[in-house]
Amino acid sequence: MVLEKLLLLQFIAHLCLDYFFQTDKLAQQKNTIGFKSSFLYWHALACFALAWLFSLQVDFAFAAAIIAFTHFLLDGFKRYLNNSSYFGRYAYFIDQAIHLIIIALVVVLFHKWRGINPAVEISINFKYLLIITGYLVCLKPANIFIKEVFKATDVQVSSDNEMPNAGKVIGVLERILTLTFIIVSQYSAVGFLIAAKSILRYGNNETLKTEYVLIGTMLSFGIAVIAGIVINLF
Incomplete structure (x- = not known):
């Protein structure tokens, strides 16, 4: 070792x-x-x-x-x-x-x-350990990290029409998909995923909520992208 x-x-x-x-x-x-x-x-x-x-x-x-x-x-x-x-x-x-x-x-x-x-x-070689680590990071740790970023920067928005924890589940799924696409070098699929989420989530007139979701989305995709880049470096 x-x-x-x-x-x-x-x-x-x-x-x-x-x-x-x-x-x-x-x-x-x-x-x-x-x-x-x-x-x-x-x-x-x-x-x-x-x-x-x-x-x-x-x-x-x-x-x-x-x-x-x-x-x-x-x-x-x-x-x-x-x-x-x-x-x-x-x-x-x-x-x-x-x-x-x-x-x-x-x-x-x-x-x-x-x-x-x-x-x-x-x-198991080092790259496979990195892949396991990357997927672990994209689960609960990433959700907590994003929540703490919002807390540290005082970014808050109230919403009465969203399912509890739905954002966490969506975030985990998008990070896992993004990391998988990057590992297999399907970068166009990452762009498609971002575009699809943009169409579904940003088509409203609630400016504060839209900005809140945008920040969370950028952080979420950013974590997965960085993890994927680090893995591919090895």
Whole structure:
């Protein structure tokens, strides 16, 4: 296993932990009461287990413990960041950036001092791991990222005639399709998808709502396009 593969596996472990293995309600509980949340301790334990498991080697246990402990501290203190008058709106981005920086540092230092000698060598190559990561990012993580961008920029619009969570489902589907088209080099299909959504969603006179949808659409397609470009680079 090479360093890049271990880094990517740890990133996948982080995606699973913070986006797929916790509900929005439990995440909100952590963000609200910090160290008083009983779920936070289970979250930290799951962080250790996933980091160790995805490393595919026994020697990574101490590194996994460091990742889990720092994750525990960051999530515990995040309540104060959320309550900050200036940094509160950017708490999500600051928190995620620090998590990823710590993971990268721990993995690089582990590679330098211990080397990478997995107990189980997976045959899947780096590009296929990137593809898996790209699809994972295009699911729940992208929805949360877009929501936090709206929150950070104070972009809001009220609507009384839309189905609950319909926008999230549409966003996931369009990102998966876009990423798939880019991976197979069908760029014209991406343009057709954007045009089709424009016809369906922008044919109204609600200017604020149209601009809101346009921002969300550009962010959604942008995430999928960037993921596709990164995958194709390899």
